[in-house]
Amino acid sequence: MTLPVALSGTDVIGQAKTGTGKTLGFGLPLLERVVVPADVEAGRAESGQLTEAPQALIVVPTRELCQQVTNDLLTAGKARNVRVLAIYGGRAYEPQVEALKKGVDVVVGTPGRLLDLAGQRKLNLKHIKCLVLDEADEMLDLGFLPDVEKIINMLPVKRQTMLFSATMPGAVIGLARRYMSQPTHIRATAPDDEGQTVANTAQFVYRAHSMDKPEMVSRILQAEGRGLAMIFCRTKRTAADIAEQLERRGFASGAVHGDLGQGAREQALRAFRNGKVDVLVCTDVAARGIDVEGVTHVINYQSPEDEKTYLHRIGRTGRAGAKGIAITLVDWDDIPRWQLINKALDLDFNDPVETYSSSPHLYEELSIPAGTKGVLPRTERTRAGLDAEEIEDLGETGARGSRGGSGSRGPARSRAGGRAPAEEAERPARTPRRRRRTRAGAPVEGEAAATAVVEADASPASTVASASSASAVSSGSSVAEEAAAPRTPRRRRRTRAGAEAPAAAAASASEEAAEVKPRRRRTRKSAESADS
Structure with a gap:
């Protein structure tokens, strides 16, 4: 439904359920509009239409989705050698800037890094023919809207704009029309597929206690x-x-x-796609657009915020005609929130059944073998695990987290100057700074000679020599120069005579103290004898 309208150059608002192929719905028309050398060789375009600047821009909300859309477009544009570049945060700037210098046809990026490179004039947006906002309701949300508006203001006025998402509220459509010219709204649904959720996905909702949830998940x-x-x-x-x-x-x-740092995030997704890891625990950063083959179960450990988040979460399974199971565990506190979601999507789970890890109906409905415990038997632990997937060094900016956070940040840096210890050892030794005395802003004459001699040797003999040299310099000068010359600190020397004098004085003082007679105290008897 989308291809003929989009290929004609008309603005499009595309809405379809998760897993129905929206990426190629906007990707194929976009790849066709890009002019590449193969078109010039085939006579479909003139050589003057070729440019090294990007001709199409796709803006996505998350880094994981950015990487996935890039890989899909690289596969689809392989025959025509279309150059597609992913630009997103958490990676080093230099490789992205180098790729832009070499020339790019299609740019897929997140708003923050796109604005960074455009502000530094590393990214030229003057030749953009087509703009796509993937997951448009998220891109036009309050958080992303200022950045998206800045990007749109950098683009040419004459362009094609396409918006795609599984959920498209009326307010978002009204907002989107500000940036579009007479758009065609395409809403694709299967004739026998009623409701907003995918029919191939079986949904189960249970009221569960938070302390029992880990045990329930382990058995599921x-x-x-x-x-x-x-x-x-x-x-x-x-x-x-x-x-x-x-x-x-x-x-x-x-x-x-x-x-987590970007390296650790990509490591986990790669391990999940490659089958080394079979359980991916994530927040809503992985709820939109992520397409992994073979996902049979989606578990909402905590109730989603709203119905849009619920649709995108359970849409990670039951994709492209496959069947899937979506299980939602609702805590007692989240019942009111869940009832709002249930009403908005017109589901049949207004009052979820109270369920525990030992409840018989949990085993029956989800086909859990009888006697299953909350620990995986050792005979079934056949996966290689997360550590079998290497962390790629991305030259991360501001990485966080234990796995791949600080460890994948690149070369180690010291606290002082941000330089590695090996680099610090190669630097020459720093000459200590010499302090010079000045008077009224002018250097004091004779200071250099005196300080040089004093610093050369700190022994008593050299100190005397420095004093004599300083006095020799000052003796031949005028009275004013003598007044201005530095005073060498007088060194007090202890001589034998000088040492004996204090000792003699101390001895005489002790003798005098010994000769002083003690004062007699007058008592009552002595007073009476004196009177008689």
């Missing part, structure tokens, strides 16, 4: 026929904690959340 992950699984949490701390608990229980798990 041992269900029959389970492939890859994604577990969504609301907070970064919960995601890290659950990933660690599952690892202790024997599962090959990885984590993706904002507190």
Whole structure:
């Protein structure tokens, strides 16, 4: 439905359920509009239309989605040698700047890094023919809107604009029309697929206690026929904690959340795609657009914030016609929030069944073998694990987190000057600074000679020599020069005579003290005898 409209150059608002191929819905028309050397050779374009600056721009909300869209477009544009570049934060600037200098046809990026490079004039946006906002409702949200507006203001006025997302509220569509020219709104749904959720995804909602959730998840992950699984949490701390608990229980798990460095995030996703890790615990950074084959189970460990987040989370399974299972664990405190989501999506789970890890209906509905415990048997621990996937050194900027955070930041730096210890050893020794005396802003004459001699040797003989040399210099000068000459500090010497005099004085003082008779005290008897 999208291809003929988009190929004609018309602005498009595309809306379809998750897993229906929206990336190629905007990617193929965009690749066709780009002029490459193959078009000039085939006679479809003139050589003057070629440019090294980007001709198309795709703006996405997350780094993971940026990488995925880039890989999809590289695969689709391989036959025509279309140059596609991913620009996102957490990586070093230099490789991205070098790629832009060599020439790029399509740029896929996140708003922050795009604005950075455009502000430094490393990214030229004057030749953009087509702008795409993927996950448009997120891009036009209050948080991203100022950055998106700045980017749009840098683009040519005459261009094609396309917006794509699985959820497109009316307010977002109204806002989007400010940047579009007579857009065509395409909403693609299957005739037999009613509602907003995908029919191939079986949904289960349980009321669960927070202290029993780790045990429930461990048993759900041992269900029959389970492939890859994604577990969504609301907070970064919960995601890290659950990933660690599952690892202790024997599962090959990885984590993706904002507190990890970019190297660790990409390591976890690569390990998940390659099958070294079969459980990915993540926050909502991985809820949009991530497409991994073989995801059979999605578990909402915590209730999502709203119905849009719920749709995007469970949309990681049941993609491209495959079947999937979505399980939501709702805490007692989250029941009101869940009921709002249930009403907005017109679901049948207004009052979730109270469920525990030992509940029989949990085993029956999710095909969990009887007798399953919360620890994975050693015979089933066949995955290589997260450590089998190497962390790529990305030259990260401001990396955080224990895995791949500070460790993947590149060369070690010292506290003092940000230089490695080996580099510091190569630097020559620093000459100590000499302090010079001045009087009224002018250097004092004779100071250099005196200080040079004093600093050369600190022995008593050299001190005497320095004093004599200083006096020799000053003796031949005028009275004014003598007054201005520096005074050599007088050194007090202790002689034998001088040492004996204090000793004699001390001895005489002690003798005098001994000769002084004690004062007699007058008593009553002595007074009476004196009177008589």
